[in-house]
Amino acid sequence: MDGVRPLLELSGASVRFGPIVALDNVSFRMYPGEVHSLMGENGAGKSTLIKAITGAHELTTGTLTLDGKTVHFDSPRAAHAAGINAVYQEIDLLPNLSVAENIALGREPRRYGMIDNRQMREHATEVLRDLGLDVDPASILGRHSLAVQQLVAIARAISTDVKVLVLDEPTSSLDMDEVAELFRVIRELKQRGVAILFVSHFLEQVYEICDRITVLRDGALVGEYLTTELLRIDLVQKMLGRDPAEFTSRRRAAIEQAAKPAFLSARGVTTFPGIAEADIDLAEGEVIGVAGLLGSGRTALARAITGVDVLEQGVVKVEDRARRLDPPRRALALGVAYSSENRRTEGLLGDLSVIDNITLALQAQRGVWRRIRPARQRELAASWADALGIRPSDLDRPAGTLSGGNQQKVMLARLLALAPRVLVLDEPTRGIDVGAKVEIQNLVADLADNGLAVVFISAELEEVLRVGDQIAILRDGEIVDILPSEGLNFDALLALVARPDMPAA
Amino acid sequence: MTKILKHRLFWPAAALVSLLAVNIIANQSFARITMRDGQLYGALIDILRQSAPLMLVALGMTLVIATRGIDLSVGAIMAVSGAVALTIIDSSPSPGSLGTVAVAVVVALLVSLVLGAWNGFLVSVLGIQPIIATLVLMLAGRGVALLITGGAITTVNSAPLKFIASGYLFILPFAFFISVAAIATVGLLERRTALGVLTEAVGINPEASRLAGVRARGIKWSAYVASGLLAGIAGVIYASNISAADANAAGFLIELYAILAVVLGGTSLMGGKFSIAGTVIGVLTVQTLGSTILFFGVPSAQSPVVFAAVVILVVLLQSDLVHRTAKRVWSQVRAEFTSSNQQDTEVAS
Numbered sequence: 001m002d003g004v005r006p007l008l009e010l011s012g013a014s015v016r017f018g019p020i021v022a023l024d025n026v027s028f029r030m031y032p033g034e035v036h037s038l039m040g041e042n043g044a045g046k047s048t049l050i051k052a053i054t055g056a057h058e059l060t061t062g063t064l065t066l067d068g069k070t071v072h073f074d075s076p077r078a079a080h081a082a083g084i085n086a087v088y089q090e091i092d093l094l095p096n097l098s099v100a101e102n103i104a105l106g107r108e109p110r111r112y113g114m115i116d117n118r119q120m121r122e123h124a125t126e127v128l129r130d131l132g133l134d135v136d137p138a139s140i141l142g143r144h145s146l147a148v149q150q151l152v153a154i155a156r157a158i159s160t161d162v163k164v165l166v167l168d169e170p171t172s173s174l175d176m177d178e179v180a181e182l183f184r185v186i187r188e189l190k191q192r193g194v195a196i197l198f199v200s201h202f203l204e205q206v207y208e209i210c211d212r213i214t215v216l217r218d219g220a221l222v223g224e225y226l227t228t229e230l231l232r233i234d235l236v237q238k239m240l241g242r243d244p245a246e247f248t249s250r251r252r253a254a255i256e257q258a259a260k261p262a263f264l265s266a267r268g269v270t271t272f273p274g275i276a277e278a279d280i281d282l283a284e285g286e287v288i289g290v291a292g293l294l295g296s297g298r299t300a301l302a303r304a305i306t307g308v309d310v311l312e313q314g315v316v317k318v319e320d321r322a323r324r325l326d327p328p329r330r331a332l333a334l335g336v337a338y339s340s341e342n343r344r345t346e347g348l349l350g351d352l353s354v355i356d357n358i359t360l361a362l363q364a365q366r367g368v369w370r371r372i373r374p375a376r377q378r379e380l381a382a383s384w385a386d387a388l389g390i391r392p393s394d395l396d397r398p399a400g401t402l403s404g405g406n407q408q409k410v411m412l413a414r415l416l417a418l419a420p421r422v423l424v425l426d427e428p429t430r431g432i433d434v435g436a437k438v439e440i441q442n443l444v445a446d447l448a449d450n451g452l453a454v455v456f457i458s459a460e461l462e463e464v465l466r467v468g469d470q471i472a473i474l475r476d477g478e479i480v481d482i483l484p485s486e487g488l489n490f491d492a493l494l495a496l497v498a499r500p501d502m503p504a505a
Numbered sequence: 506m507t508k509i510l511k512h513r514l515f516w517p518a519a520a521l522v523s524l525l526a527v528n529i530i531a532n533q534s535f536a537r538i539t540m541r542d543g544q545l546y547g548a549l550i551d552i553l554r555q556s557a558p559l560m561l562v563a564l565g566m567t568l569v570i571a572t573r574g575i576d577l578s579v580g581a582i583m584a585v586s587g588a589v590a591l592t593i594i595d596s597s598p599s600p601g602s603l604g605t606v607a608v609a610v611v612v613a614l615l616v617s618l619v620l621g622a623w624n625g626f627l628v629s630v631l632g633i634q635p636i637i638a639t640l641v642l643m644l645a646g647r648g649v650a651l652l653i654t655g656g657a658i659t660t661v662n663s664a665p666l667k668f669i670a671s672g673y674l675f676i677l678p679f680a681f682f683i684s685v686a687a688i689a690t691v692g693l694l695e696r697r698t699a700l701g702v703l704t705e706a707v708g709i710n711p712e713a714s715r716l717a718g719v720r721a722r723g724i725k726w727s728a729y730v731a732s733g734l735l736a737g738i739a740g741v742i743y744a745s746n747i748s749a750a751d752a753n754a755a756g757f758l759i760e761l762y763a764i765l766a767v768v769l770g771g772t773s774l775m776g777g778k779f780s781i782a783g784t785v786i787g788v789l790t791v792q793t794l795g796s797t798i799l800f801f802g803v804p805s806a807q808s809p810v811v812f813a814a815v816v817i818l819v820v821l822l823q824s825d826l827v828h829r830t831a832k833r834v835w836s837q838v839r840a841e842f843t844s845s846n847q848q849d850t851e852v853a854s
Contacts, residue, residue, distance in 0.1 A: 308716060329718040338716065346716055349709045351777050356702050363699045364718040371699040414717065 621733015
């Protein structure tokens with residue numbers, strides 16, 4: 001790309017907050033018509049960089065040039081006016097208004113001082129058609145799926161003259177079809193010469209859509225690479241600054257465990273809507289990876305076998321005795337623990353201290369009257385924090401102030417404090433940085449080696465494949481197959497998970 | 506110093522102290538406590554004595570609010586409790602005997618407990634919104650109380666009953682000891698058992714708590730039962746104070762004053778983290794404010810306006826926004842002062 005002038009260029013940029021250096025002398029450039037990925041662990045400076053180019057943070061030192069001219073943004077509005085627009089993970093549109101109203105929000109066409117509805121609708125129709133989106137502009141935004149809402153947010157972002165579009169984790173709530181649709185739109189924008197900054201945790205997607213990758217670590221620039229010339233393992237290593245040997249998958253010695261009787265076995269388990277007629281056996285020392293698309297029933301299965309949802313039909317046997325598992329309190333007493341995919345709404349109690357979070361389930365099992373002494377609580381929490389590597393070590397901090405990976409470890413510690421026999425983990429690595437992800441994967445392996453039966457659910461098939469001894473494949477609310485992960489590769493798994501009418505991979 | 510400033514009870518306590526200070530500055534007799542016949546008297550002692558009903562109600566309200574609920578029926582429960590107790594004493598052949606009063610109080614408290622359990626049932630089992638669930642009893646309760654008293658204000662002449670609100674134990678009012686006992690009981694339950702942390706967990710996030718195996722339903726229910734029982738005790742104290750069961754006046758608007766006291770004490774209406782000590786401070790603030798208005802001779806028709814104005818002031822004093830703004834203004838003023846000083850010295854040199 002040498003010879004072409006960068007559309008946007010950040011040179012020697014630093015952002016400091018008091019003594020904290022969030023971005024340290026970083027240079028970064030984007031060319032017209034390219035999709036550029038910004039990679040790094042949480043805390044690497046990705047958000048700061050995005051905020052610096054979208055006008056939310058001011059640069060402490062360094063310059064930002066757009067189209068060759070030095071610019072200075074003191075607000076997101078100024079950046080927006082210059083043609084830099086961002087769509088964030090949490091959609092900041094108004095679900096109660098129509099699609100057309102959302103697209104025009106804040107800059108509605110006026111006629112005689114009133115909003116010109118017709119022109120507004122025509123404009124929206126045009127924008128949506130340009131992107132090839134089949135959405136009725138008059139429909140209420142909130143009635144559409146998250147994916148469509150996300151696309152409408154993008155339509156809104158590009159409905160003005162946009163030069164640089166920032167997409168921050170745009171795919172985290174989309175399923176594979178929806179991601180494909182988003183990528184089609186991204187390619188369309190690329191054709192128009194828009195520079196797109198694509199930030200995502202999903203390596204798969206980065207490799208599929210991006211032309212170049214800029215890697216940040218600890219607020220500093222590691223380097224800028226062409227996607228085609230950077231091996232994945234090298235990318236991960238650059239992000240972490242660690243030896244890639246740590247990420248080799250665990251090779252287990254004992255696969256002949258199959259003869260072991262199941263600790264928990266479910267037969268014909270059905271909840272509505274969610275999972276139908278599911279049979280599954282969980283044996284001690286074994287990890288079952290669950291692979292399936294969003295809505296395939298992966299979470300419903302987890303909730304059905306851990307007493308979170310009440311069964312419509314079917315039986316669950318624990319150690320060969322048919323048991324009622326709901327409410328979760330009963331399942332926990334039988335040694336069956338569930339960690340929800342929604343850490344914030346169904347897991348962590350952010351206002352309570354790390355200590356209280358870790359000891360909560362144990363305290364709940366003991367009941368109100370048999371309180372765990374504070375000294376004992378601290379001891380327990382400290383030993384789990386130590387064992388799982390929870391940082392920082394200040395256990396009196398509200399748990400909500402920890403990073404995503406550490407919050408997830410707190411959730412795990414809470415369940416492990418009960419000494420469970422079965423651990424069902426729903427998306428335990430979602431939204432956390434790569435380092436913490438690997439730690440959690442390794443932890444799951446250790447727990448299985450110590451005799452726990454683990455169910456590991458993840459939207460990332462690679463991870464499921466890496467962690468699972470057996471892989472349960474779910475489609476449309478049914479378990480289609482359970483097979484050993486040995487001999488299964490990513491493409492084969494993808495083909496099994498994808499709908500039959502979709503071409504494999 | 507900053508540690509003290511950051512303590513969550515600092516601003517509630519500061520509000521109470523400044524309110525007391527205003528009174529003392531305006532009239533030194535406010536702080537005067539005299540000993541007569543081995544009993545202490547004075548404005549401050551009155552505040553301790555008179556705050557007992559609000560203290561009990563606010564303690565219950567704190568637990569309910571911590572579970573993310575609200576109990577609007579406490580005033581009505583006070584009325585029912587007073588009506589039950591007074592009707593029993595009134596219909597007894599010996600209204601002045603300790604036995605009669607004991608029976609009357611126990612029955613009144615049992616009835617209050619049942620009413621609290623009813624609220625808890627509506628909220629925790631049927632899942633009705635707390636404000637609606639307790640509104641039912643708030644509206645119906647006074648009718649029930651009137652039904653019990655037969656529509657009249659039942660008055661009795663009973664020394665043991667009178668003692669509850671007006672009597673002295675050692676050198677302090679008996680009602681004060683009831684307050685202290687209630688604070689100690691609730692405080693110990695919260696600290697010495699797991700009730701405190703489990704209540705906070707349920708208040709912060711009921712679903713996450715359920716998934717962690719917490720009996721969220723039981724915890725919520727028990728908060729309403731406690732609130733009902735404490736309101737019942739408050740009802741007995743109120744009835745004792747006037748030796749009568751007044752179904753309309755007993756605990757009138759006390760639910761709102763109790764909510765105010767809880768909030769002044771720093772507990773959020775959003776549920777979760779709560780503070781018993783904060784509520785105690787909040788109650789004393791509300792009560793002191795009431796006394797202050799009387800003390801300053803504000804005509805009773807206008808006293809609510811003054812009350813409201815001071816409440817706004819106190820709430821602003823505790824607001825983070827105000828603290829931040831004040832800090833900013835202060836640092837600006839200081840910066841300007843130092844820079845103008847520098848200029849002066851430059852000019853001088």
